[in-house]
Amino acid sequence: MREQLIRETPAKVYLVLFSLSFLLNIFFFYQHFFSRHLSLRIGSTVSDLSWTRHAAEEAEAVAAISCSSHGRAYVDGVLDNRQPTCQCNTCYTGTDCSVLLSNCSADVESGDPLFLEPYWMQHAAKGAVVLSGWHRMSYATTDGFKSLELEENIRRLHTAVGNAITHGKHLVFGTGSTQLLNALVYALSPENSSSPASVVATIPYYSMYKGQTELFNGRDYEWEGATAKWRNSNKTNFIEFVTSPNNPDCLLYDSVLGGSSVIYDHAYFWPHFTAIPEPADGDVMIFTVSKLSGHAGSRFGWAFIKDENVYNKVSNYLYYNSIGSSQDTQSRLLNYVKVILAEIGSNSDIFEFGFNKMRKRWQRLQALVNSSSRFSLQQLSPQYCIYFKKIRDPSPAYAWLKCENEEDADCAEVLMKGGIISRHGTKFGVSTQYTRLSLLKTEDHFEMLLRKLKPLVAGSDENSSNISSF
Amino acid sequence: MREQLIRETPAKVYLVLFSLSFLLNIFFFYQHFFSRHLSLRIGSTVSDLSWTRHAAEEAEAVAAISCSSHGRAYVDGVLDNRQPTCQCNTCYTGTDCSVLLSNCSADVESGDPLFLEPYWMQHAAKGAVVLSGWHRMSYATTDGFKSLELEENIRRLHTAVGNAITHGKHLVFGTGSTQLLNALVYALSPENSSSPASVVATIPYYSMYKGQTELFNGRDYEWEGATAKWRNSNKTNFIEFVTSPNNPDCLLYDSVLGGSSVIYDHAYFWPHFTAIPEPADGDVMIFTVSKLSGHAGSRFGWAFIKDENVYNKVSNYLYYNSIGSSQDTQSRLLNYVKVILAEIGSNSDIFEFGFNKMRKRWQRLQALVNSSSRFSLQQLSPQYCIYFKKIRDPSPAYAWLKCENEEDADCAEVLMKGGIISRHGTKFGVSTQYTRLSLLKTEDHFEMLLRKLKPLVAGSDENSSNISSF
Numbered sequence: 029m030r031e032q033l034i035r036e037t038p039a040k041v042y043l044v045l046f047s048l049s050f051l052l053n054i055f056f057f058y059q060h061f062f063s064r065h066l067s068l069r070i071g072s073t074v075s076d077l078s079w080t081r082h083a084a085e086e087a088e089a090v091a092a093i094s095c096s097s098h099g100r101a102y103v104d105g106v107l108d109n110r111q112p113t114c115q116c117n118t119c120y121t122g123t124d125c126s127v128l129l130s131n132c133s134a135d136v137e138s139g140d141p142l143f144l145e146p147y148w149m150q151h152a153a154k155g156a157v158v159l160s161g162w163h164r165m166s167y168a169t170t171d172g173f174k175s176l177e178l179e180e181n182i183r184r185l186h187t188a189v190g191n192a193i194t195h196g197k198h199l200v201f202g203t204g205s206t207q208l209l210n211a212l213v214y215a216l217s218p219e220n221s222s223s224p225a226s227v228v229a230t231i232p233y234y235s236m237y238k239g240q241t242e243l244f245n246g247r248d249y250e251w252e253g254a255t256a257k258w259r260n261s262n263k264t265n266f267i268e269f270v271t272s273p274n275n276p277d278c279l280l281y282d283s284v285l286g287g288s289s290v291i292y293d294h295a296y297f298w299p300h301f302t303a304i305p306e307p308a309d310g311d312v313m314i315f316t317v318s319k320l321s322g323h324a325g326s327r328f329g330w331a332f333i334k335d336e337n338v339y340n341k342v343s344n345y346l347y348y349n350s351i352g353s354s355q356d357t358q359s360r361l362l363n364y365v366k367v368i369l370a371e372i373g374s375n376s377d378i379f380e381f382g383f384n385k386m387r388k389r390w391q392r393l394q395a396l397v398n399s400s401s402r403f404s405l406q407q408l409s410p411q412y413c414i415y416f417k418k419i420r421d422p423s424p425a426y427a428w429l430k431c432e433n434e435e436d437a438d439c440a441e442v443l444m445k446g447g448i449i450s451r452h453g454t455k456f457g458v459s460t461q462y463t464r465l466s467l468l469k470t471e472d473h474f475e476m477l478l479r480k481l482k483p484l485v486a487g488s489d490e491n492s493s494n495i496s497s498f
Numbered sequence: 499m500r501e502q503l504i505r506e507t508p509a510k511v512y513l514v515l516f517s518l519s520f521l522l523n524i525f526f527f528y529q530h531f532f533s534r535h536l537s538l539r540i541g542s543t544v545s546d547l548s549w550t551r552h553a554a555e556e557a558e559a560v561a562a563i564s565c566s567s568h569g570r571a572y573v574d575g576v577l578d579n580r581q582p583t584c585q586c587n588t589c590y591t592g593t594d595c596s597v598l599l600s601n602c603s604a605d606v607e608s609g610d611p612l613f614l615e616p617y618w619m620q621h622a623a624k625g626a627v628v629l630s631g632w633h634r635m636s637y638a639t640t641d642g643f644k645s646l647e648l649e650e651n652i653r654r655l656h657t658a659v660g661n662a663i664t665h666g667k668h669l670v671f672g673t674g675s676t677q678l679l680n681a682l683v684y685a686l687s688p689e690n691s692s693s694p695a696s697v698v699a700t701i702p703y704y705s706m707y708k709g710q711t712e713l714f715n716g717r718d719y720e721w722e723g724a725t726a727k728w729r730n731s732n733k734t735n736f737i738e739f740v741t742s743p744n745n746p747d748c749l750l751y752d753s754v755l756g757g758s759s760v761i762y763d764h765a766y767f768w769p770h771f772t773a774i775p776e777p778a779d780g781d782v783m784i785f786t787v788s789k790l791s792g793h794a795g796s797r798f799g800w801a802f803i804k805d806e807n808v809y810n811k812v813s814n815y816l817y818y819n820s821i822g823s824s825q826d827t828q829s830r831l832l833n834y835v836k837v838i839l840a841e842i843g844s845n846s847d848i849f850e851f852g853f854n855k856m857r858k859r860w861q862r863l864q865a866l867v868n869s870s871s872r873f874s875l876q877q878l879s880p881q882y883c884i885y886f887k888k889i890r891d892p893s894p895a896y897a898w899l900k901c902e903n904e905e906d907a908d909c910a911e912v913l914m915k916g917g918i919i920s921r922h923g924t925k926f927g928v929s930t931q932y933t934r935l936s937l938l939k940t941e942d943h944f945e946m947l948l949r950k951l952k953p954l955v956a957g958s959d960e961n962s963s964n965i966s967s968f
Contacts, residue, residue: 042512049519056526077547077554079561079622084550087628091549102633104647104829106640115640140636148631152549155632158557159830161618161625161837163572164795166610167788170576170585177574203673203797203820210819214714240818243684245717318637325634325825327673348710349680350673354824355795359574360629367631 080158091152098472099125100145117472134476135449136466139275139425143389143468144300144322147381154367157360164355172343173352174201178362182330185369186307189379190414191297193309197332198339200346203353205295205316205329208342209269210240211349212312212331215341216267216289217248226252229269230284232276232428232456234293237269254457255284269293270310273302276456276464277406278424280305295319295329300382301425303413311335319425319468321364321378326357379415386423389467389474393427396478400485403439404430427465439463445489447480550628561622568942569595570615587942604946605919606936609745609895613859613938614770614792617851624837627830634825642813643822644671648832652800655839656777659849660884661767663779667802668809670816673823675765675786675799678812679739680710681819682782682801685811686737686759687718696722699739700754702746702898702926704763707739724927725754739763740780743772746926746934747876748894750775765789765799770852771895773883781805789895789938791834791848796827849885856893859937859944863897866948870955874900897935909933915959917950 077084086103093101095114105112116125119132148155170176179199186192202208217225227241231254241251252258255268264287271293272281278301283290292310296302296319316329333339346352368378390408397403408422429450431439440452440463453462465477547554556573563571565584575582586595589602618625640646649669656662672678687695697711701724711721722728725738737759742751743766750772753760762780766772766789786799803809816822838848860878867873878892899920901909910922910933923932935947 039509039512042509042516046512046516046519049516049523053519053522053526056523077551077558080550080554080557080626080628081547082623083626083628084547084554087550087630088547091630100632102829103628104634104645104832106646138637140638142635145632145635148635151631153552155630156550156553157629157631158550158553158573159627159629160557160561161621161627161834162570162615164574165612165615165618165792167608167794168610169795175574176576203677203823206818207673207820236818243815243818244714247715247717322635324637325639327820327822327824345713348676348706348713349819350677350797351794352797353673354797354827356827356830357824359572360826362574364631 079160084158087156094124096120096124096126117470119472119476132476133444133447133449134473134480136469136473136477137449137451139319139324139466139468141318141322141324141468142470142473143385144378144382145470147322147378151367151376155364157363159356159359163359167351169355169358173346173355174199175355175358175362178358178365181362181365181369185365188369188372189299189304190307191299191304192294192313192315192332193307194332197311197313197334198336200331200333200339200342201353201358202329202331202346203350204318204327205293205314205331206236206240206327207346207349207353208314208329208331209236209291209293210244211342211345212291212314212333212338213241213249213267214246214345215338216291216312217246218265219248221248221265223265225249225265225267225289226258226263227267227269228252228255228258228285229271229457230255230274230281232274232453232458232462233269234271234275235455235457238457258285267291271295272308273297273424276426276451277428278302278408278422278426279406296425298382299379299413299415300386301423303411303420304415305411306414312338317361317364321361321368323361323364326354326361328353328357328361383416383420383423386425386467387421390423390427391421392478393465393467393481396481396485397427397429400487402431402433402436402485402487404432425466425468427467429463429465430461431463437461442489443481443484446484448477448484549630554628557626564594566590566594566596587940589946590942602946603914603917603919604943604950606939606943606947607919607921609789609794609936609938611788611792611794611938612940612943613855614848614852615940617792617848621837621846625834627833629826629829633829637821639825639828643816643825644669645825645828645832648828648835651832651835651839655835658839658842659769659774660777661769661774662764662783662785662802663777664802667781667783667804668806670801670803670809670812671823671828672799672801672816673820674788674797675763675784675801676706676710676797677816677819677823678784678799678801679706679761679763680714681812681815682761682784682803682808683711683719683737684716684815685808686761686782687716688735689718691718691735693735695719695735695737695759696728696733697737697739698722698725698728698755699741699927700725700744700751702744702923702928702932703739704741704745705925705927708927728755737761741765742778743767743894746896746921747898748772748878748892748896749876766895768852769849769883769885770856771893773881773890774885775881776884782808787831787834791831791838793831793834796824796831798823798827798831853886853890853893856895856937857891860893860897861891862948863935863937863951866951866955867897867899870957872901872903872906872955872957874902895936895938897937899933899935901931901933907931912959913951913954916954918947918954 090101090103098120099114099116101112101114114125118135119129121127183194186194229237266285266287267289268285269291270283273296274281292313295316311334314331318324406428410419410421413420436442438460440450443450451464560571560573568590569584569586571582571584584595588605589599591597653664656664699707736755736757738755739761740753741763744751762783765786781804784801788794876898880889880891883890906912908930910920913920921934
């Protein structure tokens, strides 16, 4: 039957079919082997890649290295056999970070914002940034040392989130908000005056203000400690740091001395960490990308400054300190600010993501701490948020822990003995009764914190790190 | 004849050919339409891309925007109709930078190292860097705030070039070498002494030392001007900046006061700009990527420090100043340092490229200036270079121009009237007879300089910018 069909079908038909098929093969062959390295632009999309291909392949290969869920490999990581190795979260080890170290402390000392790392892993395509070798080699970019596009998108973001009124204010970029703190102290200090400005903050305060002011030790300013001390004095000439929400207790603060030189540090004034009751409108307001997108390693912050003279002085300081901030970083962060803006209100809203994560952590920690009277936490209550347009639960970046028992006089020490590395109350200008726990690190850090805290709350001082069940 | 052949070839043969060709069609069809978005790893190379594809396509599309040869478009450029616009070199305008502005001054004021831009454009694939959204979000990297891999490659590079002995010295990273200048002044100053350290430099000196020291105005140091003033004094406690090669005159300098606190600024101690007679071996040596790879916008510098106490103080300063430097930049520059290292001695040696370019510019400028007696240049002579292993011609980064005529008392002013923006001699602590011309900007900047200088050399003070022939 089959033989018959072949014999009956004229050879011509087969020849035509073969010819067509052959032509199609020539087309595919060309496409497959020759068009790969041609940059065929269809509309505005490039159908294949040339000079970016190798770096893109490398980035994907490194991202595909398995580090369990307890680490990650980076393109610039330490090499082993020419391949970047996994960088594991604290307490994890092994080539793929799958081994949990016994007897390892929960390190919740620093404010490393790694709780947002999964957000960017989930949005890999949106977060990828490609820089050419000749990208922005000049000192100058589109507006002096500042990217105009980044400036515009930062302003748009504040308007969209509703956390700051930026209209009529100048914007400066810093190498982290850290660089801007002293730049502003400098700019707000009197020049060549016989009495230097007094730099102050309300306790508990972020230790950087004191540390920086004392270390740089300029002739025109000096650290004068807590605002409480100066409340009823005749002294003027204050530069007051107001951190709102405050680091470490995450409450919204306002100026205590009410002078003209107030630096509002709004690093944590994002819906991840606090309700936004109304937009901030200070004459000097600092923000940082570290607590917005989670990119602490990028070292990028910004400040809005109303007064032109102060703005000029800050700009001058930034020129003499570092000739502006990295343009590689400005380029990368422009992308992230755009992504964050574009996703507002969507399923991929970073604030929704951050808020949910921080709220859940706070609730779990609170439930644990409240199960005994040994420790207490700062009092935070639900509040109306103009971003989420509803009353929302607290979701602080830090727990401000107090040891309630007299025998636990040094709270950080008590925790340390129990296998928890926290930040001493004394660093914030208060007594050893208090200590700060960072809640914004990785899931691993937070879980280890709960695990170590559990026996302490229950009244045992023994380090539970040898318990093998997790 | 053809008809006959068809008839004589059995249908079976055509059927077999068609079947084979059809199978090949199926294979190609699958490859073409289905394997595109699968990340098939062959060995360690990824045959196609997923999450990096969009960003890579965008980077290539932007790089393909035509800006004549007088500008370039960047992914983070100012948008027009959602597409980044060309950023043109000074004196060029138009959507594709093809229009030469009439009456435009040659701006050779700044030390923008754009002479290396063509190098990275020619090595596009090697220069491409891809960062994921979750790349190094933490404050900490592989060695505190410092990338271990970058540290190792920087040390390797110095050894390969032979311009510094790094063994037994600590390494710190700064946001540009600029940040490190004051960090070192701080670290070398006595603490709480009744007599602050005296910060000095030899004229003509880089103005940043004075500007920075005066602006930060720390209690433990003060700017005390030129070393010449202190040569025969009993004063001790100096911090001496030694810039070698010197900015602006590009000569190799050594310490004048010979105290224990000498900061060697070796920003220009690379084969682009000078012969390397022997490796530098100072106790404190500063370098910057800006004058090595040309990436000034990245803001990255480093210092080798022998004394552990000084190293610790500098590290502390950098923590309080900016909590380290951008990790995006560290990652990008790791790639460039590796490329530079890998190409040493090859056809793509960046030092060969940089040296040839700078030497040619110097020769052309020298020929022009020497054609009359109105101006003179610093005296530079050929010197043996251990990198090139031969006697090589001068190739300075700057021309240190002197107006020889009495009536040209303000040399920068004379040039300004002739359409050349230079850097005033007074900025370097010397008289107005001198001015600095930057030779390391783009080809366009250099050509415009020659064009404007020509009539001045010939004795005419008229701005020649209206001459339409170029």
